[in-house]
Amino acid sequence: xxxxxxxxxxxxxxxxxxxxxxxxxxxxxxxxxxxxxxxxxxxxxxxxxxxxxxxxxxxxxxxxxxxxxxxxxxxxxxxxxxxxxxxxxxxxxxxxxxxxxxxxxxxxxxxxxxxxxxxxxxxxxxxxxxxxxxxxxxxxxxxxxxxxxxxxxxxxxxxxxxxxxxxxxxxxxxxxxxxxxxxxxxxxxxxxxxxxxxxxxxxxxxxxxxxxxxxxxxxxxxxxxxxxxxxxxxxxxxxxxxxxxxxxxxxxxxxxxxxxxxxxxxxxxxxxxxxxxxxxxxxxxxxxxxxxxxxxxxxxxxxxxxxxxxxxxxxxxxxxxxxxxxxxxxxxxxxxxxxxxxxxxxxxxxxxxxxxxxxxxxxxxxxxxxxxxxxxxxxxxxxxxxxxxxxxxxxxxxxxxxxxxxxxxxxxxxxxxxxxxxxx
Ligand code: AMP
Ligand code: GLY
Numbered sequence: 322x323x324x325x326x327x328x329x330x331x332x333x334x335x336x337x338x339x340x341x342x343x344x345x346x347x348x349x350x351x352x353x354x355x356x357x358x359x360x361x362x363x364x365x366x367x368x369x370x371x372x373x374x375x376x377x378x379x380x381x382x383x384x385x386x387x388x389x390x391x392x393x394x395x396x397x398x399x400x401x402x403x404x405x406x407x408x409x410x411x412x413x414x415x416x417x418x419x420x421x422x423x424x425x426x427x428x429x430x431x432x433x434x435x436x437x438x439x440x441x442x443x444x445x446x447x448x449x450x451x452x453x454x455x456x457x458x459x460x461x462x463x464x465x466x467x468x469x470x471x472x473x474x475x476x477x478x479x480x481x482x483x484x485x486x487x488x489x490x491x492x493x494x495x496x497x498x499x500x501x502x503x504x505x506x507x508x509x510x511x512x513x514x515x516x517x518x519x520x521x522x523x524x525x526x527x528x529x530x531x532x533x534x535x536x537x538x539x540x541x542x543x544x545x546x547x548x549x550x551x552x553x554x555x556x557x558x559x560x561x562x563x564x565x566x567x568x569x570x571x572x573x574x575x576x577x578x579x580x581x582x583x584x585x586x587x588x589x590x591x592x593x594x595x596x597x598x599x600x601x602x603x604x605x606x607x608x609x610x611x612x613x614x615x616x617x618x619x620x621x622x623x624x625x626x627x628x629x630x631x632x633x634x635x636x637x638x639x640x641x642x643x644x645x646x647x648x649x650x651x652x653x654x655x656x657x658x659x660x661x662x663x664x665x666x667x668x669x670x671x672x673x674x675x676x677x678x679x680x681x682x683x684x685x686x687x688x689x690x691x692x693x694x695x696x697x698x699x700x701x702x703x704x705x706x707x708x709x710x711x712x713x714x715x716x717x718x719x720x721x722x723x724x725x726x727x728x729x730x731x732x733x734x735x736x737x738x739x740x741x742x743x744x745x
Contacts, residue, residue, distance in 0.1 A: 323348040323383050324627070326362070327369045327399065328390025329355050331655075331688035331706035332612035336388055336626075337362040338684065339619045343627035350382065356697045357687025369394045372402045379408050386411065388630060392609050395588075396422035396469060411630045413608045416584040420575075421608040424465045424505045431603055434578035436571050438603040439463070441507035447492035450504050454484050461509035466491045468500030472548060477509060512597040513742065514604065515556050516614045517564065519572050519592075520629060523585035525638035526576055527629070528568050530621065530646060531559035532614040533742060538662055540738045547662045548703055551739030553652045553714060554617040558596060558743070567594065567601055575606070587633055616686050616708045617651035649682075652717040652740045653708040654725055658689070659732025661702035669699045669730040677727035682710040682720055685728075699730055707735075714743045 322345055326336050334357040341349050341361055349362035352375060358364055367374045369391060379387055387403055389395055389412040398415035412418075419426045431438040444450040454462070459480050464487035466474030474497050476487035484506065491501040514536075519528045532554035538544035559567070571592055579586040591607035591614075610618075619626065623645035632638045658665035671690065674697060678685045686708055689701015707724045711717030718740045725735055 322346060322385035322627075323350065325365070325375070325379055325382075325384045325387040326351045326358070326390065327375065327387060327394060329353050329358070330390065330612050331686040331703070332610050332615040333390040334358050334361065334686040334688070334706075335616045335619045336390065336610070338686070339622065339626045340388070343625045345627055348382070350378075350384070352378070355687045355700065356690040356692045357685070359692065369399075370397065372399055375399075376403060376406050376408065379403070380406070385409065386627070386631060386634070388412070390609060390612075392418065392421050392469060392607065395608055409634050411588060411634055413586055413588040414584070417579060417586045417588070418608045419584070420579070420586070420606045422469050423467050424605070425467045425503050427606055428505055428507070430575070430578050430582070434574040436574050436603055437600065439507040439510050441505050443467075444492075444504045444506070445502065447488055447504070450488045450492060450506060451485055453506065454481050454488070463507050463509050464488055464491065465505040465507070466497045466500040467503035467505065468497070470497035470500045472546070473497065474500055510595045510597050510602055510604070512595045513558055515559055515594050515596060516611050517559065517567050517572075517592045517594060518611060518614065518618065519568075519590045520633055520638070521572075521576050521586055521588070521590055522633045522636045522638040523576065523580060523587050524636070526568065526572050527638060527641065527644060528564060528572065529618055529644070530554050531556040531564060532611070532618055533558070534611065534614055535736060535739055535742075540736050545662055549611075549613045550655045550657070550736045551653055552611070552613040552617055553650060553717070553740040553743060554614065554621060555650060556743060557714075563601065567592065571601065571603060613653050613655060613706050616653040616706045620651040620684060620708050620710060621647045621649070623647055647710060649710040649712055650714045650717045651708060651710050652714065652721045653686075653706050654721045654735050654739045655688070655703050656705040656707060656725060656728060656733055656735045657703050658699055658701070659734065665702055665732070667698070667700050668693065669732065670696045671699060671704070672729045673727040677707065677724040680720070680724050680727070683724045684708050685724065704733070714740050
């Protein structure tokens with residue numbers, strides 16, 4: 322079978338690498354991909370938002386399955402567009418993707434389904450949001466733009482003044498455009514964050530191993546938020562008992578609520594959770610694989626992913642037995658361009674990739690890379706996702722950083738403390 326993967330980051334490289342290993346996979350195309358996906362698959366120069374051209378390509382190239390990486394095309398209805406043409410695509414429909422695309426929809430659903438989450442109010446009018454903040458106690462809150470804002474639409478505030486400024490920024494200055502037409506203001510929670518991803522066909526739920534990412538730019542969780550500077554899996558913070566609790570009290574009621582709303586959820590349901598003193602609470606849902614969590618997850622997954630994705634689309638996930646995992650943990654270190662998450666330059670040739678990739682139990686997933694005159698060059702802020710297995714998290718970390726040491730380009734940097742959260 323030919324497979325088309327939509328997207329261009331480290332997540333999509335990991336998907337291409339894993340799917341290529343399936344004995345049933347013939348050609349794996351990635352649109353538009355990066356230098357790494359062109360190595361493990363074949364790049365196609367089509368943007369994820371260009372549904373008609375993607376559909377035409379899928380038809381002309383006998384693509385039996387399309388796998389969508391990022392949230393934007395899902396929220397814009399790529400799966401509905403493919404299905405309308407009789408093509409199979411993995412991911413939620415537009416209506417189901419609202420779970421990530423609208424924080425108001427998500428919070429309302431969580432409340433109705435009695436899933437633990439922060440207390441909140443939603444507002445369509447900035448005056449009302451400001452009045453609400455003025456009228457209540459001056460406590461830490463989180464202000465969120467309703468819509469998709471590339472991970473930037475959330476402001477964690479220590480008090481009222483900061484929250485008022487966030488409302489101004491999001492809802493009046495429209496820093497994220499229409500995403501700020503509505504707002505959520507919620508209670509600020511304390512604890513460690515963890516990502517629990519599950520694959521569901523709308524009836525059966527297969528929970529993946531828990532993972533943790535590192536969103537802050539610098540060591541010890543300092544500096545601005547990024548798309549993720551590293552991740553590891555499993556996260557010892559979530560033991561089997563807690564994972565089971567999360568399944569029962571978070572994932573199952575959510576999937577049922579989506580079904581009741583006639584928005585059956587098919588695809589990856591990613592719960593971003595805060596482990597508070599009162600137990601796990603949902604911070605947000607994503608409707609796709611996490612990036613970079615996907616990279617260590619897939620490095621450990623032994624089951625044929627293609628079988629799982631197809632069974633999901635066909636509504637027969639119950640036929641897939643328990644997933645098989647490599648018992649060894651995996652750690653993924655993101656190597657970034659100088660200046661990221663602010664301004665950075667591109668086009669620097671990357672050295673040492675072959676040596677790094679040749680190390681045992683190491684895989685270099687590409688994120689922001691491109692081919693230029695036969696050389697792999699930097700083409701984004703997050704450039705490489707150096708991922709390694711090891712007999713313990715400490716050993717996986719050592720293996721990943723050993724590979725990092727082989728790789729060079731001017732201005733390359735990474736956090737030095739990925740997975741330390743698991744070691745204390
Ligand atoms: P979200 O996109 O809703 O996950 O928010 C992005 C990040 O903001 C999360 O990963 C948390 O670090 C933080 N965050 C979101 N909601 C809360 C909350 N209620 N309390 C504390 N931190 C939060
Ligand atoms: N790692 C966070 C995300 O994928 O949204």
